[in-house]
Amino acid sequence: MSSGHVQSLSSDELRELYRSLILDHAKNPRHFGKLDTATHTSEGINPLCGDKLRLQLEVDAEHRIRDAAFEGTGCAISVASASLLTETIIGLHEDEALAWFDDVTSHLTGTSDANGRDLGKLQALGGVRDFPARVKCATLAWHALRSAIENTDEPVSTE
Numbered sequence: 001m002s003s004g005h006v007q008s009l010s011s012d013e014l015r016e017l018y019r020s021l022i023l024d025h026a027k028n029p030r031h032f033g034k035l036d037t038a039t040h041t042s043e044g045i046n047p048l049c050g051d052k053l054r055l056q057l058e059v060d061a062e063h064r065i066r067d068a069a070f071e072g073t074g075c076a077i078s079v080a081s082a083s084l085l086t087e088t089i090i091g092l093h094e095d096e097a098l099a100w101f102d103d104v105t106s107h108l109t110g111t112s113d114a115n116g117r118d119l120g121k122l123q124a125l126g127g128v129r130d131f132p133a134r135v136k137c138a139t140l141a142w143h144a145l146r147s148a149i150e151n152t153d154e155p156v157s158t159e
């Protein structure tokens with residue numbers, strides 16, 4: 001079920017809020033650009049939609065993500081998802097970020113209820129479940145995150 005502060009909203013209101021949140025992040029993406037201090041970089045492409053992004057992380061010796069940034073081009077969903085991702089993972093340990101990967105991707109693909117985690121703003125992306133072609137737009141940045149942390153040099157593709 002939804003978290004405490006949104007319980008009194010109707011599903012229409014909630015959908016409208018989610019829509020504005022996604023549009024806001026798509027128009028004004030957070031942490032957009034290059035990261036000079038990057039220690040990890042990965043690229044993701046979603047050929048189905050034409051989304052392309054590069055995600056960069058600065059990870060310290062204790063495996064904590066000090067900073068993150070992304071750049072690229074894509075649809076509103078892919079950009080908003082990457083923007084929300086950077087906000088979520090900065091300050092986290094790599095293992096915590098990977099746990100977010102699991103919970104968010106299972107939420108977006110509808111395979112589980114995010115293991116019971118309150119996804120906060122990331123709930124907004126859940127609307128893609130009604131549009132299967134958009135699921136890959138929303139998960140692209142998250143796959144790039146896993147790839148960056150695991151330091152695989154292969155670009156991630158959703159196809």
Ligand code: ZN
Nearest residue numbers: 049051075137
């Ligand atoms: Zn897309």
